[in-house]
Amino acid sequence: xxxxxxxxxxxxxxxxxxxxxxxxxxxxxxxxxxxxxxxxxxxxxxxxxxxxxxxxxxxxxxxxxxxxxxxxxxxxxxxxxxxxxxxxxxxxxxxxxxxxxxxxxxxxxxxxxxxxxxxxxxxxxxxxxxxxxxxxxxxxxxxxxxxxxxxxxxxxxxxxxxxxxxxxxxxxxxxxxxxxxxxxxxxxxxxxxxxxxxxxxxxxxxxxxxxxxxxxxxxxxxxxxxxxxxxxxxxxxxxxxxxxxxxxxxxxxxxxxxxxxxxxxxxxxxxxxxxxxxxxx
Amino acid sequence: xxxxxxxxxxxxxxxxxxxxxxxxxxxxxxxxxxxxxxxxxxxxxxxxxxxxxxxxxxxxxxxxxxxxxxxxxxxxxxxxxxxxxxxxxxxxxxxxxxxxxxxxxxxxxxxxxxxxxxxxxxxxxxxxxxxxxxxxxxxxxxxxxxxxxxxxxxxxxxxxxxxxxxxxxxxxxxxxxxxxxxxxxxxxxxxxxxxxxxxxxxxxxxxxxxxxxxxxxxxxxxxxxxxxxxxxxxxxxxxxxxxxxxxxxxxxxxxxxxxxxxxxx
Numbered sequence: 349x350x351x352x353x354x355x356x357x358x359x360x361x362x363x364x365x366x367x368x369x370x371x372x373x374x375x376x377x378x379x380x381x382x383x384x385x386x387x388x389x390x391x392x393x394x395x396x397x398x399x400x401x402x403x404x405x406x407x408x409x410x411x412x413x414x415x416x417x418x419x420x421x422x423x424x425x426x427x428x429x430x431x432x433x434x435x436x437x438x439x440x441x442x443x444x445x446x447x448x449x450x451x452x453x454x455x456x457x458x459x460x461x462x463x464x465x466x467x468x469x470x471x472x473x474x475x476x477x478x479x480x481x482x483x484x485x486x487x488x489x490x491x492x493x494x495x496x497x498x499x500x501x502x503x504x505x506x507x508x509x510x511x512x513x514x515x516x517x518x519x520x521x522x523x524x525x526x527x528x529x530x531x532x533x534x535x536x537x538x539x540x541x542x543x544x545x546x547x548x549x550x551x552x553x554x555x556x557x558x559x560x561x562x563x564x565x566x567x568x569x570x571x572x573x574x575x576x577x578x579x580x581x582x583x584x585x586x587x588x589x590x591x592x593x594x595x596x597x598x599x600x601x602x603x604x605x606x607x608x609x610x611x612x613x614x615x616x617x618x619x620x621x622x623x624x625x626x627x628x629x
Numbered sequence: 630x631x632x633x634x635x636x637x638x639x640x641x642x643x644x645x646x647x648x649x650x651x652x653x654x655x656x657x658x659x660x661x662x663x664x665x666x667x668x669x670x671x672x673x674x675x676x677x678x679x680x681x682x683x684x685x686x687x688x689x690x691x692x693x694x695x696x697x698x699x700x701x702x703x704x705x706x707x708x709x710x711x712x713x714x715x716x717x718x719x720x721x722x723x724x725x726x727x728x729x730x731x732x733x734x735x736x737x738x739x740x741x742x743x744x745x746x747x748x749x750x751x752x753x754x755x756x757x758x759x760x761x762x763x764x765x766x767x768x769x770x771x772x773x774x775x776x777x778x779x780x781x782x783x784x785x786x787x788x789x790x791x792x793x794x795x796x797x798x799x800x801x802x803x804x805x806x807x808x809x810x811x812x813x814x815x816x817x818x819x820x821x822x823x824x825x826x827x828x829x830x831x832x833x834x835x836x837x838x839x840x841x842x843x844x845x846x847x848x849x850x851x852x853x854x855x856x857x858x859x860x861x862x863x864x865x866x867x868x869x870x871x872x873x874x875x876x877x878x879x880x881x882x883x884x885x886x887x888x889x890x891x892x893x894x
Contacts, residue, residue: 359715365708365727365767368700372764373730373738380741428640435637450641456868457648458825460842461861464849465647468654468662468858475650475664505647566734569827573849583736590740590832603737614732618725 384600401601406585411605414581417496417571418564421503422557425511428504429556433515437522455509463570466502467493470574494576502570507563511556518552551620558617562610582606648865654855655862662855673859683860686844689755690824693840696759697766697823702816704763705770710804712771713778714786724771731768735828738765743832753837761829766822770815777811778804810879817871824867 388394401407436447454462469475470492477489492498522545530540568583575581582602589599650664655673657666677683708727712720730738742761743752751757781804789799805812827842834843841864845857 357714357716359711359717361707362711362715362717362723365704365771366723368704368760368763368767369727369730372742372761376741376745377738380744383744431633431636432640435633447637447641450644452872453869454644454648456821456872458827458842458861458864458868460825460827460845460849461651461864462647464845464857464861465651467849468651469647473662475662478664505644508644562732566736568734568736569846573846583734586736586740590743596744599740603740606734607737610732610734 381600381604384596385604388597397597398601401598402605406580407582407602410580410582410585413579414565414583417499417503417579417581418561418567420500421507421564422561424500424504425508425560426553426557429508429511429515430553433512433519433552436512436516437519451509451512454505459506459569462506463502463573466498466505467574470498470501493574494579496575496579498574499571499579502574503564503567506567506570507560510563511560514556514559515549515552518549518555522548555617555621558613558620562613562617566606566610651858652862652865655858657855657858660855662858673856674863676856677859677863680856682839683841683844683856686839686841689834689838690840690842692755693759693762693830693838694820694824696756697762698816698820700759701763701766701770701819702812705767705774705815705819706808706812708767709771709774709778712775713781714783727771728768730765735765739829739832742829746833752833753835755838758830758833758838758840759823761833762823762826763819765826765829766819769822770819773815773818774808774811777808777814780811781807813878814875817875821868821871825864 385394385397388397432447432451436444439447467474471477472489472491472493474493476492477486480486481489526544526548527540530544531537535543565581566583567581568587571579571581572584572587575584583606586599586602586606589595589602654662654664654666656669656671657663658668658670658672659666711717712724746752746757746761785803785807786799789803790796794802825842826840827846830838830840830843831846834840839847841860845860848854848857
């Protein structure tokens with residue numbers, strides 16, 4: 349019988365983890381969506397609710413804002429990380445360890461602490477304004493915090509390690525003799541980069557950008573603390589619907605939209621990446 | 630100056646700077662945040678350790694993180710073993726299911742959890758919060774232990790069983806000792822994941838089990854007080870300690886394996 353075989357090879361040991369997943373994740377998720385959406389009545393009422401929520405001004409603005417910020421963050425993270433990962437992939441010993449240290453320390457620091465650090469730096473009486481004033485470069489403090497730029501800076505800081513570690517893994521597997529061969533055949537350094545190195549690192553660029561974008565569209569803490577009144581991302585609207593307006597159906601519809609986009613992007617990510625290598629593990 | 634090393638040096642410094650500045654500010658001795666501080670002292674740390682609300686938050690955080698670490702390491706170890714040794718279909722599907730909580734935005738997970746928590750009157754219940762944290766730290770534990778258990782030779786397990794060891798004895802005497810560094814790593818990171826978790830705690834902790842990150846969040850909405858610099862520095866210290874422990878345990882483990890060979894020579 350199948351169950352006897354399962355006992356013999358230890359397959360059943362996966363059961364407690366699955367039970368936890370059902371109890372703490374799948375169950376609540378199904379109950380949340382089912383109860384809030386079915387309570388609307390029939391399909392026509394549900395369709396009306398979805399249309400009402402998705403076309404409301406707050407939600408459309410937030411969706412556009414969310415994608416815009418996620419896009420800016422992904423591009424910025426990619427541009428900053430590529431040379432860092434390249435350096436790490438081509439160095440060993442102390443130099444490698446030092447750069448890894450600079451990436452790992454922020455990576456494992458609590459998100460709230462990292463966000464707070466940037467609030468201290470960018471605030472009206474923050475360190476950047478204090479420094480610029482004492483240097484005599486400005487007379488009025490600059491409005492740095494509670495802006496879109498602040499949100500982007502804060503999110504770039506949180507998401508950068510994911511990109512660097514993904515790019516590093518991709519670059520580490522590039523065979524350096526290919527570049528030597530191209531140089532030997534007369535190609536210039538830029539040509540070699542453009543035609544050999546960059547294409548070989550492209551799957552890392554795609555994986556890294558996808559994971560950063562996926563994580564960015566669901567961001568809540570950093571934009572909530574560092575953004576201004578117009579920097580409302582979709583995750584913040586969901587939280588407000590539950591905490592402030594107690595609009596559970598609205599929260600469910602918005603969550604469904606965010607969930608659908610996340611899962612669609614994750615499906616693409618899943619095809620281009622080995623999941624076991626996720627998060628540099 | 631060569632451009633790449635210069636760029637890397639500047640980027641590296643910028644990555645560390647915010648954290649370093651918070652630590653320096655925490656040791657400042659004035660009532661307003663100023664960098665560099667005019668004088669140094671432990672004033673804000675003393676305030677943190679003397680304030681009963683912050684201390685209650687610290688105790689909640691420690692309790693929830695310890696429970697969560699135990700749950701997710703135990704369940705993660707069993708699941709990883711089943712993944713490595715078990716013969717069942719849909720393994721890849723199961724793995725991606727178990728990794729899902731890492732990908733789904735935490736706000737959605739947190740709200741769904743809150744949806745079932747509130748009617749059950751479990752808001753502020755430490756064990757329940759720990760279980761919910763374990764859901765999101767399980768993927769990390771699983772990834773670490775999968776790679777660590779793949780390094781355990783199945784023949785050693787067969788040998789133990791054929792020499793008369795029970796299944797449980799085989800785990801206790803063979804599998805767990807061999808996978809020990811991975812297990813410790815997984816436990817440390819599971820602890821850290823829960824200790825630093827904010828979004829789920831924000832919904833589930835209530836006033837009763839307010840954790841440190843939730844308390845920081847609440848105070849940041851009011852104003853940027855210097856005491857938060859001290860609390861942040863404390864959290865950074867815990868993170869540094871965990872990372873250091875991880876490195877030391879792995880290294881001493883390697884030494885222990887190498888030593889007998891060295892003695893024989």
